[in-house]
Amino acid sequence: MNQLLRDQLKQWEKQHKELIKEGRKKISKRNSERLSESEVKDLMGVNMPTYKRGKGGAWRVSR
Known part of the structure; x- marks a missing residue:
């Protein structure tokens, strides 16, 4: 390193x-x-309702 730069x-x-x-x-x-x-x-959403796609739209699937 240059002396001036160090100073x-x-x-x-x-x-x-x-x-x-x-x-x-x-x-x-x-x-x-x-x-x-x-x-x-x-x-995390473990207790959220799950929906399944069906003929009349989305249906809630109970566990």
Whole structure:
């Protein structure tokens, strides 16, 4: 690396220390939300009605 370029880089780093520190901060992890098994199944749509294509349109098929 060129000596002049190194000096410029060191000078820039001294002037912008707070920007460098902000870039190095780790992103804090969010607290994960605890869901029950039934809530997870509901979000996935397990309990949704299923429809079957038929002669008169769509018919609900019960389980």
